[in-house]
Amino acid sequence: MYPSRFSYDAPTSVEEAVAILDQNGGEAKVLAGGQSLIPMLKLRFASPARVVDINGIPGLEYHSIDADGTLRIGALCRHEDLEFSTILGNFPTLAQAASLVADPIVRTRGTFVGSLCHADPQGDWSATMIALGGKIIAQGPNGRREIAASDFVLGPFVNALAFNEIAVEATVPPAKGKALGGYLKLERRVGDFATASVAVALDVDGDVVTRAGCALAGVGGRTIDANDAISVLVGKTLNEESIKEAAEAVAAAAEPRTDHRGSSSYKRHIVETFVTRILSNIANSEQKAA
């Protein structure tokens, strides 16, 4: 478990970090929480010439909510900051996923944005971000640009960043009306990657769904964008019939493969079961509240 030789940089500003990436033409990797990069270096799955450690850049640890309700998550916000956050009340999908990411040790160090950039098809946060219609803010030599979460993951372990860009922030828009949602994950053990997981995010006006978002992890070559599939709920109330219709539509959008975690049909069944459970839980708790 000894990595190849690499140079190490510890810039103190995003501009400096971007300049190093720019000068190294794709031979440099950004180190944030290191929970994926360090193992990959040790296994020599990755052998970058330079490692650009952004942990010394001040002011990136935040997560905060704007006056309009937009959630902003900085590049060095750790998983556990979100797990123990007190301001995620309007983001139940994120709040539920936060304690299911990896294990407690990884959560102390790993970062939300880093996890998005890693673009693991089994990663939890990418699914929540796609379901919530979030965005990633990339900073390069020519300034900043926004990338929709659903356009950010291009394939397994491939994101939409250019070699000289750093993902400095993720943003999640506020719900129109009431925000409801949930996250369920089947894993063989705490810290395991998902056999299948489902993120659901709904905007509800009264008891009518005005926006429905859904994404899946572990059941495809990349995070599955199931926003179209779950849009069958828009304009409807949650009831046995609409929940069944949505669950079937989402399950059909999954692209699971058979492997040692289970057959493709089993994984599709889990997706359907989890969508049903999340939506039924929402319907039940809303009923109780009313």
Added chain:
Amino acid sequence: MAPLDELKIGGMGASRRRVEDNRFIRGKGRYVDDIVLPGMLHVEILRSPVAHARIKSIDTSAAWEVPGVRLVMTGETMAARNLAWMPTLSYDTQAVLATDKVRFQGQEVAAVVADNPYIARDALDKIVVEYEQLPVIVNPIQAQSPDAPLIRDDKENQTSNKIFDWEIGDKEATDRAFAQADVVSKIDLHYPRSHPSPLETCGSIADYDRSSGKLTVYMTSQAPHIVRAAVAMVAELPEHMIRIISPDLGGGFGNKVPIYPGYVISILASILTERPVKWVEDKSSNLISTGFGRDVYLEGELALRKDGKILGMRMHTISDHGAFFADAQPTKFKIGLMHSAFACYDIPAAHLVSEGYYTNKAPGGVAYRCSFRVTEAMFFQERMVHAAANDLGMDQAEFRRVNLVGDDMFPYRTAFGFLTDSGQYGKCLDVGLEAIGYSTFKQEQEEARKRGKLLGIGISTMTEPLGAGNSREYDIIGIKMFDSAELRVHMTGKAILRTGAKTQGQGHETTWAQIVAHELGIPADDIVVEEGDTDTAPFGMGTYASRSTPVAGAAVAMASRKIRAKARKIAAHLLEVSEEDIEWELGRFYVRGNQERGVTIQDCALAAYSNVPDGLEPGLENTSYYDPPNLTWPFAAYFCKVEVDAQTGVWDVLNFVAVDDCGVRINPMIVEGQVMGGLTEAYAMANMQYITFDEEGNCIGANYMDYLIPTSWETPGFELHEVVTPCPHHPIGAKGVGECATVAGPAAFVNAVMNAIEHTGVRNVDMPLMPNRVYEALQTGKNISGMPPVLSD
């Protein structure tokens, strides 16, 4: 004068805090990888990427060019010193560095010795090996085929992949039992390949000093004295010039009993470079190349009378040993103590037939936290019993009660010839049934089913043979399985104790001192315990198979008693009475009839060095060798209650009750820790763990993302109970316990899940009971057999 309070001096029965933890929790443990010697070099090993291939060529020239590289070794380097092959603990041979073929993925092919491990690792990438791939065998069923490629073409007279045929028991008597049976119940199981995966991997630092001819090896070994003997034989070095030091070990679980190529490579590298050479493998190397556990097909049947009495048992095992037969086990028994199956049940006749095969998988069927295949034996036993009770329509607890050996039947000769000597099996069963709430469970289960919930309860009861030897029957490569202790009491009454065992988490530094405290009344805190250095410790066979308390622990008691006998002579001298007039109470001799007039053991220790009676040798030391008259036979009764999620196949443990009778408990806290640790490993095997291979022999389970170690998050809680039946032949009445929970645990979990789902008609789901397998069984009502397939679509 008030007698000493044994619990206050940390004697028997005290839950004394573990002495060793003080340094471990402060990061002051000293493991092999912590040791740095002046001028030390580092070795990294190149492993085969393929499972079966002829080596056409190895080009190491570019590796030699890497700055900082001191030596590049191949099979040729080893062969020049007659070290290309080494003997295994099962009288086979194993390649150190491959010369002809590679026979499993991960096999050692070449090694680089360099100034630091980074350089060595870089240089490995520069070695070019040309392989000619051969057909691959990944299970013993394939190995049986007449068309199967011959894996061990290096061995003369080896014409097939079969390693052994072995049988034990009375075939005719068993056939007669089956002829008389009302009901015959069958079961067909697979116990998947697992791995002990200690937190610390294997490693060594070899330090050969040409000027003195002395070879010192720091090594992760559970049995350093066996290693010294083996190195003397393999490396042809004189035994007195070999010193094996096993420092702190970060777990062993059987994985650190065998001798691995890395050890031999570091030794030769040190001899060739005349520098200390360190080898420490990474986790993946440990998982893919070192001693695994299990990997056995278990099939059998019971002959049953309608009233529930078992008349006879047949058992057939087919085991997969990988490319080299490197099992660590007593010589006489080819499939370990598999014939301990059904030892707790009164069955008149039994017959076991075993076949072992070579495959293109890693070698080394070690006793993973078990006494040589006892885990497989007891898993088969309790799954078989569960199926038989169901086939008879009998209650699980009642069926066991009918067949368990009764308290009045000891000593009891089992159908396979073991002699069990003590136990209260029925009492253990009752304690557990009460604790789990068995009497109301069936009603609870029915009501839950009406609400769509699937509840199940599973029982596992067993006695297992722990503490090999005796030496008449037990040896490893000819070395008899006794053990030893050396106790030196200093002038001020403090003492140092050394044994031939080697602690690796069991807490010997704590518990051995408690035995001395019990025997001599010297406070446990006044006794330091040392193990693992062959230059200082007396000869012993090491720690595995739960043998240390039964054997080395007994030696500690015997050494203490011999010291007490000598101290008695000194006491008589000090008290100016004859030895016959001396009485002993804990820590003190006194004159019979006058309890006030006495001397302490500390007084005697001082006198041993300052005021010795005429005719007595000075000093207060003893070395005892202990050859046990029999194995010890602890009993375990485990009860597990689960709820299965019918929609996902996920199962949760609602309650787990463990009743252990390991005889007299030296340190109850340590016993409880051992049981909890073992149950955690049992849960892992039942729930999530396996190492499998695809058709090309690629190992699935070569890292901790695929091979799962449970964490405290998903491991259930365990409720522990005790019953104490002292061992009749052990000096302090103790029995082994370290492995009971790993051995009896898996069947309790599996029986519980099966009880929850067998109303669908399914009879067996093989381990691991992963959610997808349980769900499939529930949906189809069909058995799920064998390893989880490595499929893709």
